[in-house]
Amino acid sequence: MQNEGGNKKMNQKVENLKGKLIVSCQALPDEPLHSSFIMGRMALAAKQGGASGIRANTKEDIKEIRSQVDLPVIGIVKRDYDDSDIYITPTMKEIEELMEVKPEIIAMDATISKRPGGKTLDEFFKEVKAKYPDQLFMADCSTVEEALHADELGFDFIGTTMVGYTEQSKGDKIEANDFEILRKIVAKAKHRVIAEGNIDTPEKAKHVIELGAYSVVVGSIITRPQLITKSFVEEMER
DSSP, X not given: OHHHHHHHHHHHHHHTTTTOEEEEEOOOTXXXXXXXXXXXXXXXXXXXXXOOEEEEESHHHHHHHHHHOOOOEEEEOBOOOTTOSOOBSOSHHHHHHHHTTOOSEEEEEOSSSOOGGGOOHHHHHHHHHXXXXXXXXXXXXXXXXXXXXXXXXXXXXXXXXXXXXXXXGXXXXXXXXXXXXXXXXXXXXXXXXXXXXXXOSHHHHHHHHHTTOSEEEEOHHHHOHHXXXXXXXXXXXX
């Protein structure tokens, strides 16, 4: 019974994400803000600004973020494998690391790109769901077809995270033709859709919710100061 109460509490946290902003607080090892301590403070700043959730990379960062804010977390582990084109929570090893800190939602690459060990997404997701049936999962997709396939597989959340970042979505932009990719996914998906990937203005964030996204994830434009600075400098040098 205790676990059931915990699940209800967790689900309530996730319900609170409806129509709200999730801020991605990530800094990779080669970035200036790479530090669990800094990401914890970044999450606190996001909460103070009104964010309702956090997306974070690694169990260490998530643990620190949890010590600072009581917001639902979308957890990932970014890791490169030589035989793979994907790097967001690619194998069971990363899932198990995340389950040590139990983020409310675990996100993984759900594209058709090459996976470690030649495993298919269908095989991998089936294994993961069998081992952790009560965990919520988010599919990071790059095309409408990938999103609808992930929806069929039973992912709890369908994300547009990878649009424009894969070979099969090269040149695609999430905002093109009034967010056509997002609109097509929202129209057909049975599960909740999270808009993510290059949502870089408050206007875009507001608009994707109006178009039917359950929540919106915003990252670099809030939490990567080197990229924010670069956009100013590039505009000034034009």
